[in-house]
Amino acid sequence: MNKQDVATELNCSTRQVEKYASEDRLGTIEYVRGKRGREAKYDDEAVARLKAELTVKSQEIIGTAPQSHALQRAPSEQGMQAFALMVADALQGSQAPKMLLTLLDASELSGLSASHLLDAIHAKQLDGRRIGRGFKVRPSDLHEYAKRVWEGAPKYKKPEAKQLGKVLK
16 A cells, blocks of 8 residues: 555645654555656555544544534525524633634534625724734623624515516506
8 A cells, every 4th residue: 555545545645644654653665666766555454454543532532522523504584593502602611712713613503704894803893803913702702793684684575566667567
């Protein structure tokens, strides 16, 4: 099995495969002559052993992850309810001041685009801070902003047939 095959099998990059090899986690490596010079051939049993080890570690990590991060984009009413529950859960715990959302997470939770949220931060309508190369917002601030946007949005009224005829003429 060559380096690219091992990377595909382990679902990682070839650079990560090289790191595993340098840590002696892939057993013995045999170098053979290939089309482009020497190619590394990895032991199938060692790859299977490492894959099992990584799978166990990832299951341990996933098992301890908070469920609030597993929210998916939902219809507006259900999404807002799920978002409100997530904010309430976060505020009850001791981690409330530390919990921040990236603009991507905030856009997925609120249904608003990341560029819209960034414009709101620059216009000081949404409280956000630049941390590193990206912006972060508190879930409570995002919830308040989403409520203001939802309440200020015009309600859609279906045009009556007479009005529609006038528009077409």
